[in-house]
Amino acid sequence: MMKDLADKLTQWIKEQIEKADAQGAVVGLSGGIDSACVVALCKRAFPDNVLGVIMPCYSNPQDAEDAKLVAKTLSVPYEEVDLNDPFDWFIQRLTGQDYDIHSCELSIVNIKPRLRMTTLYYFSNSLNYLVVGTTNKAEMVVGHYTKYGDGGADILPLANLVKSDVKALAKELGVPQRIIDKAPSAGLWFGHCDEKEMGIRYKDLDQYILSGNVPDDVRRTIQTLEEKREHKKYMPPIPPVE
Template identity: 30%
Template sequence: MSPWLQHAISRTLGVTTDFDEALEVRRRIDFLGHYLRQASCRTFVLGSSGGVNSLAAGLLAQAAVSELRADGYDAQFIAVRLPYGVQADERDAQKSLGVLGPDRVVTIDIKPAADAMLEAVMVEGEDLVEPARKHFHLGNIKARQRMVAQYALAGSTRGLVIGTDQAAEALMEFFTKFGDGAADILPLAGLTKRRVRAIAKHMGAPSELVFKVPTADLESDAPLRPDEEVYGVTYDDIDGFLEGKAVTEPARQRILKTYWASGHKRALPVVPTDKLVK
């Protein structure tokens, strides 16, 4: 693969060659605060899972809100716990909330809604759902129910929903379309996983949360399955690819195959154009 293609993909996902965590923290706090004012909104709403992505995004949001209030602007940060029944790593989620210190914590159990939706789908569509992938489909329903809950809170508090998508997950399509991939503002956009960790560490997060093994924890039959196991490639390889470094050929091929196959997940809904008409 030519270095140009690797560079082009990185630029498309917003990854820069140089990175300074202090400068990035300042830039992203300013971005959040400016946009909240510009949108005439008052609240940031963030689903807090206990992972480093939501931890870093939450630290940035709380810092932005604190600065806005110091400047006389009425703003608040709401962290939302969205377990499916009992979360396997609930202890880490609670530690994360302790680090964030949000203005308000709201807990919403999405299990009743997610289970009811899958049950409703199965009434007439059971033959369309492969039994082996039932938990995968339920996982996508969970992610979308979580976003429904966050927008319900945002809509009642003049709020903006913060998404936790970053460049490594965008590259590997590791998000649910219109689930955790849906949000109003993405303060971690353009960051590799190691850079997200660097921001969280710079802002005072403890190492046990910063370097916790990443997991989406969506599939009930495989709780806490590591992201890297799903990818078939490590975050070091993914981050290295995005940062313009050399990676092994198997890793490069896996990354490219995933990236090309998942373009629709990173795009707005498609519309008819003259180019489609013959």
């Protein structure tokens, strides 16, 4: 089943990129399972035209090491772009203060994924590649991504897969077990954990999406996130023409 899924997603990526008259794919490598799966699929679709980009920004050093492990395991060329300095500039310019690595203020930490999006589109434009995003269905449902940050991409091959599907796909694609077992984190701040930020486990979120059979408190948490972040899922609204 996962082999068929991998083949279908590989073909879909190839078709989407060729339809755009582009020549390959660029993927941000975070050191997590989603980006590992996406870059593996892109490597299958375009063996000689895929680039991974590692973009530490006051990140856990282990994330960059894990990203390099993925790139080397899958024989994917990569660029490493340290974003600490431009991030510092923005924080100083906007707040007049130095960055506190323990800060979890979204207006501050969301600058990180937006700088990463800008970096990816530099490589995309210069190489005539598409930016292939890494957001999965669980994240799509509750809007667990940064608008115009990691949500900014040309195609989203994992957007119909819940987290458990991604884990199964990762095994089929040869993603290192260390990456599969790693706790999910967007790395927005020191010690950041996706499940802690959302207030729900991916296991429960998957179950909600697949069957709706979850405890009432979990359902309320998910539905609150859905309503609050609904705007992320669509292009900006425009008024009707009279």
